[in-house]
Structure formats: structure tokens, C-alpha cells
Amino acid sequence: MNWEQVISKKVQDIPPSGIRKFFDLVSEVDDVISLGVGEPDHVTPWHVREAAYYSLEKGHTMYTSNYGLLELREEINKYLESSFGVDYNPDDQILVTVGVSEAVDLALRTLLEEGDELLLPEPSYVSYQPAAQLTGADVVKVPTKQENNFKLDPKELEKAITSQSKVLILCYPNNPTGAVMSEDELKEIAALVKKHDLFVLADEIYAELTYDDSYTSFASLDGMKERTVLLNGFSKAYAMTGWRIGYAAAPEPIINAMMKIHQYTMLCAPIVSQNAALEALRNGNQEKDKMVKSYKQRRNVIVKGLNEIGLDCFKPKGAFYVFPSIKSTGLSSEEFAQRLLQEEGVVVIPGNVFGESGEGFIRCSYASSLENIYEALNRMERFIEQL
Ligand code: PLP
Numbered sequence: 001m002n003w004e005q006v007i008s009k010k011v012q013d014i015p016p017s018g019i020r021k022f023f024d025l026v027s028e029v030d031d032v033i034s035l036g037v038g039e040p041d042h043v044t045p046w047h048v049r050e051a052a053y054y055s056l057e058k059g060h061t062m063y064t065s066n067y068g069l070l071e072l073r074e075e076i077n078k079y080l081e082s083s084f085g086v087d088y089n090p091d092d093q094i095l096v097t098v099g100v101s102e103a104v105d106l107a108l109r110t111l112l113e114e115g116d117e118l119l120l121p122e123p124s125y126v127s128y129q130p131a132a133q134l135t136g137a138d139v140v141k142v143p144t145k146q147e148n149n150f151k152l153d154p155k156e157l158e159k160a161i162t163s164q165s166k167v168l169i170l171c172y173p174n175n176p177t178g179a180v181m182s183e184d185e186l187k188e189i190a191a192l193v194k195k196h197d198l199f200v201l202a203d204e205i206y207a208e209l210t211y212d213d214s215y216t217s218f219a220s221l222d223g224m225k226e227r228t229v230l231l232n233g234f235s236k237a238y239a240m241t242g243w244r245i246g247y248a249a250a251p252e253p254i255i256n257a258m259m260k261i262h263q264y265t266m267l268c269a270p271i272v273s274q275n276a277a278l279e280a281l282r283n284g285n286q287e288k289d290k291m292v293k294s295y296k297q298r299r300n301v302i303v304k305g306l307n308e309i310g311l312d313c314f315k316p317k318g319a320f321y322v323f324p325s326i327k328s329t330g331l332s333s334e335e336f337a338q339r340l341l342q343e344e345g346v347v348v349i350p351g352n353v354f355g356e357s358g359e360g361f362i363r364c365s366y367a368s369s370l371e372n373i374y375e376a377l378n379r380m381e382r383f384i385e386q387l
Contacts, residue, residue: 014130018353022337029345033376035364036347038175038321040239042294044276045287048238051279052272060271066263067255068096068247069274075281076247080232084207084217086225088249095255095262096269096277100205100233100246105131106258107201107229107248108167112137117164121152123323123354123361125175125203140165143357146325149314150177154188161196168198170218173206176354176363177323178299178316183216190221200228205246208237208288210318211296219249226251229258236319237288238280243273295320298366298373305377306364309384320367323351327360329387337362343386344379 004012026032043049067073073090081087088094097103104127112118114136120128122141132139142160144150152170170189173180181189193200202218219228233246248258268274280288299316306313306324313324326336333350340346349365351358366373 010134010136014133017126019126019349022349022353025338025341026347029341032341032345032347033368033372033379034347035366035368035373035376036349037367038365039241039367040236040291040320041367041369042239042291044239044243045280045284047283047287048240048276048280052276055272055275060275062271064268064271064274066259066268067092067094068269069271069278072096072274072278072281073247075278076249079281080217080230080249084215084220086217086219086230086249089252092252093249093255095248095258096274097246097248097262098266098269099235099244100203100231101127102262102266103229103231103233103246103248103258104128104201104203106261107231107250107254108132108137109135109261110254110257111167111199111201111229115164116166117162119157119160119165119168119198121157121169121171122356123150123176123351123358124169125171126354128169129355137166138164141355141357144177144179145357146312146314146323146361149316150174150179150323151181151185152189154192157189158192161192161198165196165198167201168193169201169203171203173210173316173318175206175319176321176349176351176358178319178321180210180213180215180317182213183221186216186218187221190218190224193227194223198227200224201231202228203231205231205233205236206319207232209292209295209320211292211299212317215318229254234277234280237291238277238284239291240273240276240280243270243276245269245273245277295366298368298370301370302364302366302373302377305373306380309377309381311380311384320365322364322366323358323361324364325360326362329384331387333359333362340380340383344383346376346379346383
């Protein structure tokens with residue numbers, strides 16, 4: 001079979017995932033400590049799991065409305081309103097999706113087509129580029145820098161804008177850097193969004209995981225709600241990665257358009273997960289706050305430890321990643337990560353996986369026990385000393 005003729009050109013053109021390639025190596029090494037995965041090391045709180053059991057017991061095993069359970073959409077709206085001051089109509093401005101991942105895909109397919117340009121601050125989460133590529137749009141990278149704590153610099157953004165620019169992706173707190181933008185900094189971005197008539201995809205999946213300042217949702221800024229698709233979900237804040245549940249909130253015509261795809265591809269998010277998410281929003285604050293507290297403590301330990309062993313690391317204000325520079329070692333980020341794995345059994349992700357501007361850095365996830373973090377730091381210190 002000539003598979004090149006069978007598989008679409010657009011799919012062939014998606015490069016292999018750097019993360020997957022790296023995890024393939026992990027299986028070959030014993031006694032591994034992983035700072036690699038971007039998912040909570042906590043299990044979903046018991047009361048949330050229990051709500052899922054009860055819903056099954058009651059026989060809730062059917063499709064829901066394509067939009068998701070109305071009760072859940074109402075609760076999502078209450079949460080967005082009380083936490084961030086943004087208010088949506090649960091009837092037609094909120095869509096429950098199969099994780100934020102589905103929502104990213106739906107939103108990009110809804111907004112982009114050939115000839116359009118997507119503005120993508122880099123280093124960036126790995127799914128945006130391939131999802132955009134499948135729409136036929138061009139991806140224009142906007143580099144962010146360590147000197148600026150990996151925040152999006154409005155001057156760099158404006159330099160990248162052309163008459164074809166249509167959508168800007170914002171992901172704060174950021175994966176992979178942990179960067180968070182303040183309200184004033186976001187207002188400068190909002191001014192450019194307005195000036196150049198852009199639309200924003202705001203992936204706010206880490207909004208609950210901030211450690212120092214209060215969080216500003218981009219849609220809450222003056223005039224931005226009508227230009228933003230707000231994405232959020234349950235994977236990170238409530239330790240629910242395996243439940244596959246998230247949502248999009250946006251003006252009704254956008255949700256309506258996203259729905260055109262969702263109703264034929266997913267129909268709806270799984271009802272068990274929707275019931276669990278409802279419980280998480282209603283009664284999950286205490287457990288969530290405990291998890292956030294644990295991440296904050298780990299962040300403080302890992303940032304201090306990395307700087308002490310000579311890896312220059314800024315103190316990120318959110319998510320559960322640090323993004324230290326490994327330039328002092330003279331190794332490329334791939335060499336560093338590969339050798340650290342093979343010589344000391346510590347998994348970190350090479351920064352270049354998140355785009356060219358991630359070269360010279362590694363991503364370490366601190367969604368791992370303090371014990372693991374201390375041991376990983378010891379091993380990294382030994383690794384650096386032996387270089
Ligand atoms: N957006 C970002 C920035 C992420 O880091 C992730 C997962 O790592 C996702 C979206 C995917 O989230 P979900 O599990 O809700 O699909």
C-alpha cells in the first residue's frame with residue numbers, strides 16, 4: 001500500500017510529537033523519577049468520584065444535550081461570574097466539551113481557514129500548532145523571553161501582526177513556562193487586539209493554579225468578551241485529566257458554529273464526567289485549595305533548588321511547571337534531557353519541543369511529590385557536576 005497516497009497531506013505534514021518521542025526513551029531506563037508529565041499527581045477528590053458512582057446508580061447513562069447538561073452550564077456560568085467577573089448565557093454561550101483539547105480544536109476550526117494567520121506566543125503548549133495546521137491557516141510565532149519572564153511583549157506581538165492576522169492564542173498561566181500576565185499587561189494586549197481587529201483564544205485551563213496574585217480572565221477586560229473564546233476545564237484544578245471534560249464560553253454565534261462540528265463529532269461530553277464536574281464546581285473548593293497549596297510549596301522548593309545547582313530559573317506565578325535555562329551547561333535542550341535521563345534517570349522535557357524559542361531550556365513539572373522533587377534535584381546536581 002502506498003500510505004502516502006492514503007493519508008491526507010495535511011496530516012502527513014504534522015511533525016511527530018517531541019514529547020512522545022521522548023517518553024519512548026523513558027521505557028528503556030530503570031529507577032526513573034519523572035518531572036515530565038503535565039498532570040496532577042493527586043487522584044480526583046473522593047466526593048467527585050462518589051458523585052459519578054451515584055449518577056451511574058441512578059441510571060444516568062444516556063446522551064445529554066449537545067451543549068452539555070444545562071445544570072452544569074449554569075454552574076460553569078456561576079463560577080465564571082463569581083471568580084472572574086465574566087457572565088455568559090448558559091443556554092447558548094457555553095459548550096461543554098471533551099476536555100479543553102476538543103475545545104481548542106473546535107475553536108480553531110471555527111475561526112481559521114487557508115490564508116489566515118494565527119499568532120502564537122512561543123514557547124507554547126504542543127497542541128495549538130498541529131490543530132491550526134489542520135485548518136490550513138499559517139502559524140506565526142511570537143517569541144517570548146526569559147528576561148521578560150516569558151510574558152507576551154506587546155511590541156513583539158505588534159511586529160508579528162499582518163493584514164492576514166486573525167486569531168491570537170493566549171495561555172496564562174502558561175504551559176510550559178508557568179508565566180502569568182497581570183491585568184495591566186493584558187490590557188496592553190487587549191488594546192492591540194482591538195486596534196488590529198483580532199479574535200482571541202484564551203486557554204485558561206490553569207486559571208485556578210496561581211500562587212501570588214489574583215487572576216484576570218482575558219474576557220473580563222473591557223470590550224474583550226465579544227472577541228474571546230474562553231476555554232477552561234477540570235483536568236488540572238480538580239485533578240480530572242482522565243474524565244475528559246472541559247468547556248468553551250463565547251458569543252452565541254461562535255458557540256453555535258463550534259456546535260456545528262461538535263454535534264457530529266462528539267455529540268456530547270460523557271454524562272458521567274459531566275455529573276462529576278458538576279460536583280467539583282459545587283463542592284470542590286476545599287480540596288482544590290489544598291492541591292493548590294501543595295503546588296505552591298513545591299514550586300518554591302524546585303525554583304530555589306534549580307537556582308542553587310546553577311540552572312537559572314525565574315519564579316513562575318502559575319500552572320505547575322518551571323522552565324529553567326540550561327544554557328550554562330553548553331548542551332542543547334535535547335542533549336540535556338536525553339543524557340539526564342540516561343545517566344541519572346530523571347525525566348524533564350526538552351524546551352525545543354514547545355517551539356524554537358524553547359531551545360536552551362527544559363520544562364520540569366512539579367506536579368510530583370516533594371520527595372521526588374528533592375531526589376530529582378540531587379540527581380540533577382550530580383549530573384551537572386559531572387559534565
Ligand atoms: N491546554 C493546556 C495549556 C494544557 O496544558 C493542556 C494539557 O496539558 C490542555 C489544554 C488539555 O487539557 P484537557 O485535559 O482539558 O484536554
